Amino acid sequence: MPNKDNATRRLRVTYVKSTIGYDKSQKRTVLALGLRRLGQTVEHADTPVIRGMVGKVPHLVRVEEIGA
Incomplete structure (x- = not known):
């Protein structure tokens, strides 16, 4: 059962550095986060x-906690 504190909390993830030269698994992780272009931001x-x-x-990413 999810914690009620985490239910409203969100993370803002921004793609800040290219995956060129890094392991394939790291590239796939960035894609799985929904990040396609440098500078793109998604919330999870x-x-x-x-x-x-x-x-x-x-x-490769910058993370900000948002929400209460």
Whole structure:
């Protein structure tokens, strides 16, 4: 059952560095986050799955916590 605090929390993920020269799994992780172009920003629910994906590519994305 989801924690009520995390239910309204969201993460804003911005693609800031190219995946050229990085492992294929990191490229796929960036794509799975919904990021296609440099500078693109997407919002996701703050879940352990998304946190894990962001944790795999912290050098390629910038993350901001939004929500209450």
